[in-house]
Amino acid sequence: MTALRYDVVDVFTDRPYAGNPLAVVHGAGDLTSGQMQRIAAEFGLSETVFTLAPTVAGADYRLRIFTPTRELPFAGHPSVGAAWVLARAGLIRIGDVVQECGAGLLPVQVDAFGARVGGGMPDVGPPLGGEGLAAAVGLPAADIDPGVRAGVASAGVPFAFLAVRSDAVARAELDAAALRAATAGLVGLTVVAFDPSTWHAHVRMFAPQAGVVEDPATGSAALALGVFLVDRGVLGADGQSGFTVAQGAEIGRPSWLNVVVLARGGVAVETSVHGGVAAVARGELVALPGSHE
Numbered sequence: 001m002t003a004l005r006y007d008v009v010d011v012f013t014d015r016p017y018a019g020n021p022l023a024v025v026h027g028a029g030d031l032t033s034g035q036m037q038r039i040a041a042e043f044g045l046s047e048t049v050f051t052l053a054p055t056v057a058g059a060d061y062r063l064r065i066f067t068p069t070r071e072l073p074f075a076g077h078p079s080v081g082a083a084w085v086l087a088r089a090g091l092i093r094i095g096d097v098v099q100e101c102g103a104g105l106l107p108v109q110v111d112a113f114g115a116r117v118g119g120g121m122p123d124v125g126p127p128l129g130g131e132g133l134a135a136a137v138g139l140p141a142a143d144i145d146p147g148v149r150a151g152v153a154s155a156g157v158p159f160a161f162l163a164v165r166s167d168a169v170a171r172a173e174l175d176a177a178a179l180r181a182a183t184a185g186l187v188g189l190t191v192v193a194f195d196p197s198t199w200h201a202h203v204r205m206f207a208p209q210a211g212v213v214e215d216p217a218t219g220s221a222a223l224a225l226g227v228f229l230v231d232r233g234v235l236g237a238d239g240q241s242g243f244t245v246a247q248g249a250e251i252g253r254p255s256w257l258n259v260v261v262l263a264r265g266g267v268a269v270e271t272s273v274h275g276g277v278a279a280v281a282r283g284e285l286v287a288l289p290g291s292h293e
Contacts, residue, residue: 002027003284003285003286004025004026004027004028004284004285004288005025005026005027005282005283005284005285006023006024006025006026006282006283006284006285007023007024007026007085007279007281007282008021008022008023008024008280008281008282008283009021009022009024009081009084009085009277009278009279009280010022010277010278010280011077011078011080011081011114011217011219011255011275011276011277012077012080012216012217012219012247012248012255012256012257012275012276013217013254013255013256013275013276013277013278014113014276014278015278016278016279016280017280018248018253018254018255018278019077019216019217019248019253019254019255019275019276019278020046020077020215020216020217020218020248020253020255021045021046021216021253021280022045022047022048022049022077022078022081022082023040023043023045023048023049024048024049024051024078024081024082024085025039025048025049025050025051025285026051027051028050028051028052028064029052029053031050031288032291033064033071034289034291035288035289035290035291036048036050036064036066036071037066037069037070037071038289039066039285039288039289040066040067040068041068041069041211043068044068045068046067046068046077046212046215046216047065047066047067047072047075047077047078048065048066048078049063049064049065049066049075049078049079049081049082050063050064050065050066051063051082051086051091052064054100055100056100056105058098058105059098059099059100059105060092060093060097060098060099061082061086061091061092061097061099061100062099062100062101063078063079063082063099063100063101064101064102065078065079065101065102067207067210067211067212068210068211068212069210069211070210070211071102072102072157072187072210072220073101073102073103073120073156073157074101074102074103074106074119074120074156074157074220075157075218075219075220076117076119076217076218076219076220076221076222076223076257076273076275077217077218077219077275079099079101079106079108079115079117079219080114080115080116080117080219080273080274080275080277081115081277082099083097083099083108083110083115083117084110084114084115084277085277087110087115088279092110093110094110094111094112095109095110096108096109097109097110099117103120103121103156103157104120104121106118106119106120106156107272109274113276113277114274114275114276114277115274115275115277116272116273116274117219117272117273117274118270118271118272119155119156119220119223119224119226119227119270119271119272119273120154120155120156120157120223121154121155121156122153122154122155122227122267122268122269122270122271123153123154123155123158123227124151124152124153124154124227124228124231125151125152125153125154125158126151126152127149127150127151127152128150128151128152128160128162128182129150129182130144130149130150130162131144132178132182133150133160133162133179133182133183133189134162134164135175135178136174136175136178136179136181136182136183136189137162137172137173137174137175137179137189137191137206138171138172138173138174138175139164139168139171139172139191143164143165143168143171144162144163144164144165145163145164145165145193147163148163148194148232148234149232150162150163151228151231152186153224153225153227153228153231154224154227155220155223155224155226155227155268155271156220156223156224157187157220157221157224158185158186158187158224159186159187159188159189159190159205159220159221159224159225160182160183160186160188160189160190161189161190161192161224161225161228162189162190162191162192163192163193163194163232164191164192164193165193166193166195166202167193168191168193169191169192169193169202169203169204170202170250172191172204172206174206174208174213174214176208176213179206179208179209180208180209183209184209186209187207187209187210187220187221188205188206188207188208188209188210188212188215188218188221189205189206189207190203190204190205190218190221190224190225191203191204191205191206192225194229194234194243196234199241199242199243199244200243200244200245200246201222201225201243201244201245201246202246202247203218203221203222203225203245203246203247204247204250205218205221205247214250214251215247215248216247216248216251216253216255217247217248217253217255217257217275218247219257219273219275222245222247222257222259222273223259223271223272223273225245225259226241226243226259226260226261226268226271227261227268227271229241229243229261230261230263230266230267230268231266231267231268233266235261235263236263237263237265237266238263238264238265238266239262239263240260240261240262240263241260241261241263242258242259242260242261243259244256244257244258244259245257245258245259255275256275256276257273257274257275258273258274258275259271259272259273260272260273260274
């Protein structure tokens with residue numbers, strides 16, 4: 001067996017041991033889906049990404065992204081982290097590149113400090129009962145922001161969103177069984193307090209159904225948040241808006257994400273998220289799960 005090289009990096013941070021940790025496994029073209037899932041479970045991080053040769057004209061590389069329990073078509077911190085790692089190794093160029101993943105072809109801009117990744121197709125799903133979502137994270141109905149109705153939005157991956165008072169985000173406590181029931185079919189629940197005077201969002205994202213109790217930084221949720229805020233009238237109906245997301249401090253992994261949303265006629269049409277990346281470790285997988293697993 002040929003050993004597979006991997007890197008571990010922290011994403012959406014400017015220093016190691018903050019942000020969201022990510023394993024980037026290289027040369028994974030011969031692995032089965034089952035093997036990738038087992039390796040992701042072994043790393044035990046919120047996501048593990050596998051780099052592959054592209055299969056579509058115009059793509060510079062391809063990614064497959066796994067949580068400990070499932071594959072995702074797209075995720076922000078694996079996309080940002082993998083692009084930076086590949087550029088640092090000289091396998092793709094610094095600047096504009098195209099990533100192939102389950103959500104299609106996505107634009108990426110790589111720089112010396114990290115990367116900006118474009119989201120998938122923006123979409124707004126159905127409204128949801130805010131009181132049930134609040135109860136699933138231990139918050140009373142009085143904490144719900146009455147001006148922003150709870151619901152579903154996506155920019156490649158669908159999330160439930162619950163807007164709350166600024167002091168409520170830190171008090172959220174997950175009831176995993178209740179949240180699984182309230183967000184069936186979705187990746188997880190994003191609890192957010194947005195301050196329009198500072199263009200700043202305080203976010204926590206819970207995804208027990210994906211094997212992630214609480215994520216330190218969630219690029220795909222930050223992108224979808226932009227879609228959600230445009231739909232709810234919090235961000236401008238036309239033109240470009242930018243905002244920052246603070247996430248992860250409650251679990252000792254402070255993270256910063258910078259989101260840009262383009263809207264037309266009250267509908268988000270384009271999103272992107274930027275974050276920094278810090279190298280932590282590199283090594284080799286010297287044993288692989290059986291190909292039948």
